[in-house]
Amino acid sequence: MLVASIFFLLVALVDLRHRLVPDAMVIPAVLVALAAQLAASPGALVGALIGGVFGLAPFLATALVKPGGMGGGDVKLAGLVGLTLGFPQVMWGLTVAVMAGGIVSFLLLLSREWELGDHLPYAPFLCLGVIVALLHDPMTPVLLSLAR
Numbered sequence: 001m002l003v004a005s006i007f008f009l010l011v012a013l014v015d016l017r018h019r020l021v022p023d024a025m026v027i028p029a030v031l032v033a034l035a036a037q038l039a040a041s042p043g044a045l046v047g048a049l050i051g052g053v054f055g056l057a058p059f060l061a062t063a064l065v066k067p068g069g070m071g072g073g074d075v076k077l078a079g080l081v082g083l084t085l086g087f088p089q090v091m092w093g094l095t096v097a098v099m100a101g102g103i104v105s106f107l108l109l110l111s112r113e114w115e116l117g118d119h120l121p122y123a124p125f126l127c128l129g130v131i132v133a134l135l136h137d138p139m140t141p142v143l144l145s146l147a148r
Contacts, residue, residue, distance in 0.1 A: 001134050004084055008127035011077065015123035021073025026080055033083040047086035054090045055082020074122045081130045092137050097122075097129030 007029060015021050037048035056079035063070040081097075082090040101122060108114035 004134060005131045008130050012124040012127035015073075015121045019119075019121055021071065021077050021123045023073070023076070026073065026076045030076075030080055030083060033080060037083070037086065044086065048083045050087040051082035051085050051090035052079050053082065054087055055079050055085075055094065058094075070122065074126065077123055077126050081126055084130055085133050089133050089137050093126075093129040093133035095129070096132045097125040100128050101125040 007025075011021060011025055014025070033048065034045070037044045056075065059070055059075045059078040063072065063075050078094075081093055085093045101120070104125070105114070105120060108118075108120070109116070114120070
């Protein structure tokens with residue numbers, strides 16, 4: 001958990017400074033996440049793959065519907081978030097990310113520091129979501145109880 005948190009913090013800092021989520025960071029991390037999940041158990045790997053799809057799909061759809069609105073690095077990072085958290089934990093991580101991004105966007109608009117159409121680096125919010133979900137996940141017990 002500590003190693004993953006440090007990694008995601010570094011990704012957030014790189015994106016804030018360079019507005020880039022490097023493949024050189026994300027692709028090896030995908031392989032490490034898959035290996036870690038497989039080492040945990042075959043069931044964890046299945047949950048990670050499902051989480052990866054749940055992380056990747058909405059961001060890929062957004063990038064395809066509005067080209068230029070979401071960078072490819074953010075899309076790949078969202079998939080990594082899903083692989084790291086697995087399903088259903090990815091739902092909490094993405095909820096935190098989307099809510100944090102929305103709040104910051106709203107505050108920037110309100111302060112007139114930002115205008116509609118300006119681009120905001122999104123990786124820091126995805127990284128915040130995964131770190132929060134790694135530390136505390138209140139949604140998984142609720143989702144699992146609803147599934148029963």
